[in-house]
Amino acid sequence: MIKIENLKASIEDKEILKGIDLEIPKGEIHVIMGRNGSGKSTLANVIAGNETYEVDSGLIAMNGNDITEMSIENRALQGLFLCFQYPVAIPGVSMAYFLRAALNAKNKHDGKEEMDAVKFLATAKKILSDLGLDDSFLKRSINDGFSGGEKKKSEILQLLMLNPQLAILDETDSGLDVDALRTVAKGVNEFKNDNNSVLIITHYQRLLEYIEPDVVHIMIDGKIVKSGDMKLVHEVEKNGYSWLMK
Amino acid sequence: MIDKNQQIIDSAIDQEYKYGFTTDIETTTFEPGLDEGVITKLSKLKKEPQWLLDWRLKAYESWKKMEEPTWAQVDYTPVDYQALSYYSAPKYKKNDSLDDVDPDIIDTYNKLGISLNEQKRLEGVAVDAVFDSVSVATTFKKELAKHGVIFCSFSEAVIDHPELVKKYLGSVIPRTDNYFAALNSAVFSDGSFVYIPKNVRCPMELSTYFRINAANTGQFERTLIIADEGSHVSYLEGCTAPMRDENQLHAACVELVAHKDATIKYSTIQNWYAGDKEGRGGIYNFVTKRGICAGDRAKISWTQVETGSAVTWKYPSVIMQGDDSVGEFYSVAVTKNKQQADTGTKMIHIGKNTKSTIISKGISAGEGQNTYRGGVKILKNADNARNFSQCDSILIGNKCGAHTFPYIDVKNPTAKMEHEATTSSIGEDQLFYCNQRGINLDDSVSMIVNGFCKEVFAELPMEFAVEAKQLIEVTLENSVG
Numbered sequence: 001m002i003k004i005e006n007l008k009a010s011i012e013d014k015e016i017l018k019g020i021d022l023e024i025p026k027g028e029i030h031v032i033m034g035r036n037g038s039g040k041s042t043l044a045n046v047i048a049g050n051e052t053y054e055v056d057s058g059l060i061a062m063n064g065n066d067i068t069e070m071s072i073e074n075r076a077l078q079g080l081f082l083c084f085q086y087p088v089a090i091p092g093v094s095m096a097y098f099l100r101a102a103l104n105a106k107n108k109h110d111g112k113e114e115m116d117a118v119k120f121l122a123t124a125k126k127i128l129s130d131l132g133l134d135d136s137f138l139k140r141s142i143n144d145g146f147s148g149g150e151k152k153k154s155e156i157l158q159l160l161m162l163n164p165q166l167a168i169l170d171e172t173d174s175g176l177d178v179d180a181l182r183t184v185a186k187g188v189n190e191f192k193n194d195n196n197s198v199l200i201i202t203h204y205q206r207l208l209e210y211i212e213p214d215v216v217h218i219m220i221d222g223k224i225v226k227s228g229d230m231k232l233v234h235e236v237e238k239n240g241y242s243w244l245m246k
Numbered sequence: 247m248i249d250k251n252q253q254i255i256d257s258a259i260d261q262e263y264k265y266g267f268t269t270d271i272e273t274t275t276f277e278p279g280l281d282e283g284v285i286t287k288l289s290k291l292k293k294e295p296q297w298l299l300d301w302r303l304k305a306y307e308s309w310k311k312m313e314e315p316t317w318a319q320v321d322y323t324p325v326d327y328q329a330l331s332y333y334s335a336p337k338y339k340k341n342d343s344l345d346d347v348d349p350d351i352i353d354t355y356n357k358l359g360i361s362l363n364e365q366k367r368l369e370g371v372a373v374d375a376v377f378d379s380v381s382v383a384t385t386f387k388k389e390l391a392k393h394g395v396i397f398c399s400f401s402e403a404v405i406d407h408p409e410l411v412k413k414y415l416g417s418v419i420p421r422t423d424n425y426f427a428a429l430n431s432a433v434f435s436d437g438s439f440v441y442i443p444k445n446v447r448c449p450m451e452l453s454t455y456f457r458i459n460a461a462n463t464g465q466f467e468r469t470l471i472i473a474d475e476g477s478h479v480s481y482l483e484g485c486t487a488p489m490r491d492e493n494q495l496h497a498a499c500v501e502l503v504a505h506k507d508a509t510i511k512y513s514t515i516q517n518w519y520a521g522d523k524e525g526r527g528g529i530y531n532f533v534t535k536r537g538i539c540a541g542d543r544a545k546i547s548w549t550q551v552e553t554g555s556a557v558t559w560k561y562p563s564v565i566m567q568g569d570d571s572v573g574e575f576y577s578v579a580v581t582k583n584k585q586q587a588d589t590g591t592k593m594i595h596i597g598k599n600t601k602s603t604i605i606s607k608g609i610s611a612g613e614g615q616n617t618y619r620g621g622v623k624i625l626k627n628a629d630n631a632r633n634f635s636q637c638d639s640i641l642i643g644n645k646c647g648a649h650t651f652p653y654i655d656v657k658n659p660t661a662k663m664e665h666e667a668t669t670s671s672i673g674e675d676q677l678f679y680c681n682q683r684g685i686n687l688d689d690s691v692s693m694i695v696n697g698f699c700k701e702v703f704a705e706l707p708m709e710f711a712v713e714a715k716q717l718i719e720v721t722l723e724n725s726v727g
Binding site for chain 2: 076092141
């Protein structure tokens with residue numbers, strides 16, 4: 001699905017990613033754990049094409065296509081989706097309008113017909129009810145005055161509506177109470193199938209009580225220092241990260 | 247990303263102005279120049295009564311002693327008032343039948359998307375078409391007359407309804423009000439006139455479409471709308487002009503009078519030619535608009551979408567004289583390239599329990615400069631007056647500017663004032679968010695800007711809200727990269 005080779009990236013001449021190698025095959029859930037400032041969120045943003053960061057060297061390929069230089073929207077249209085850690089508000093633009101614009105852009109790119117309003121509403125309402133959100137959510141301005149939980153649920157709503165090939169969850173679990181965390185996890189599990197992939201970025205293990213990863217990576221100072229399975233999560237939980245530093 | 251944005255901004259904000267054509271037509275045009283003789287000639291040509299000629303000449307006397315205002319946040323080459331022609335009109339006689347209108351003119355309006363054919367026209371909208379200095383056609387006059395509504399050109403009103411014109415002309419904007427209003431009072435050539443009788447709800451939207459065609463000619467029109475007690479009218483004006491390298495002056499006056507329990511809703515979609523991207527050419531739009539809520543519970547609401555003109559100087563205002571009267575101002579002003587806009591409103595509270603609302607949205611792109619200038623005045627007897635002002639500005643790129651000048655003058659301690667102002671850039675984080683969902687840059691910008699303008703667009707009549715939205719989209723296309 002996605003393959004990253006020796007990726008180095010910086011912001012304002014400060015190197016943050018110092019050579020990342022990562023491959024996520026189709027149908028797998030990977031987790032990247034690490035302390036604050038280790039470069040996890042930078043990686044998520046660089047994969048999505050955020051131009052605040054400069055890619056200094058390396059390669060990002062999706063389904064065999066080099067996307068390192070590709071525009072943000074084209075990456076999205078290839079099926080890449082980022083669940084934002086801090087989704088930004090866009091006053092006056094309703095969730096329904098925004099979602100339809102995104103869906104239509106995607107359908108147009110895939111050579112499909114626009115989704116009609118009836119089907120759109122039916123699909124959206126089903127997901128909203130699964131997420132414990134009211135239908136009126138669609139009429140609200142995106143992320144404008146949303147609570148922390150609503151913001152994250154809104155990201156999951158978009159994930160399920162747009163149904164991408166690769167979902168990157170950037171600290172989606174932070175700031176959620178247990179109920180909201182369960183709801184979000186349920187949404188991610190619903191999304192997941194054998195043909196898509198998920199990259200979860202977190203520094204807690206609590207989301208992983210509900211979502212079972214195939215591979216766990218530990219990131220320290222811009223590099224992946226160790227990869228393993230769930231056992232690695234428990235080790236980090238017990239002993240912290242220090243033992244992984246050389 | 248900032249550098250890349252700027253590059254694209256620099257190279258791409260020259261969306262073609264699709265109304266920039268000229269119509270080749272035989273005209274009667276005055277030689278350039280302005281003096282008493284020109285004004286007298288104009289007045290005679292229009293067969294005006296002596297009192298109106300006297301009124302014009304008095305205005306001219308005052309104007310000569312006045313100085314062009316310089317307080318606005320705009321910078322432009324001064325107008326040479328002696329180099330302008332003060333009258334240009336197509337050579338043909340206007341009469342009641344639309345069939346007699348010159349086909350070239352009908353064609354011009356068709357190209358602008360305005361059909362003067364009543365059958366083809368959007369149902370429920372009557373149009374007065376002003377071409378350079380004169381009104382060339384007014385639709386649905388007979389239909390409106392059945393309800394007692396008078397909708398005609400200003401020149402016709404002077405002949406057919408002199409008592410109304412004499413009573414109300416200059417009653418809201420005195421002829422010495424300001425430099426441009428005085429000039430307009432001296433030389434105005436035509437415009438629209440509306441009278442809605444008592445307790446009549448005007449059965450259709452009224453509109454005037456202003457077209458400047460001739461070169462080196464100023465357009466000075468005058469609109470007067472009177473809503474008698476308990477009546478209701480919604481009025482819209484639209485404006486376009488050909489692309490020329492020289493600046494052209496448009497100095498209009500609009501006076502609104504709302505009597506007891508009457509409502510006037512006045513909407514403008516202003517799309518005069520804005521000049522090219524180096525700032526050559528474009529219209530100087532120096533306009534005085536004011537309404538008075540003369541009776542209790544009267545309401546005047548201005549909504550404007552300003553996307554055109556090289557320089558805009560315009561402050562649609564409301565005098566709330568009647569108790570419980572209401573003034574509203576909703577504005578979206580867009581400046582790009584080298585456009586400059588200094589616009590806002592004045593809300594004057596005289597009556598008790600008067601209430602005003604100001605929502606202003608300024609959008610600056612390219613090297614555009616956008617200024618909100620608004621005054622709220624609460625006089626001594628205006629007990630329990632309330633004002634809410636919200637002035638938001640959005641910047642696209644880093645070469646443009648937004649400025650806010652609120653003036654507040656409160657003489658009554660029971661007044662309640664609220665003022666909110668924000669300035670923000672279209673955030674790279676907002677664009678990133680939209681792009682990450684697969685929405686391209688142009689669509690993202692237009693979505694963000696339309697969201698920003700939503701409260702104002704909501705005030706426009708339905709069909710014009712769609713037009714306004716499209717206009718903003720076309721105007722801002724390629725304005726960010």
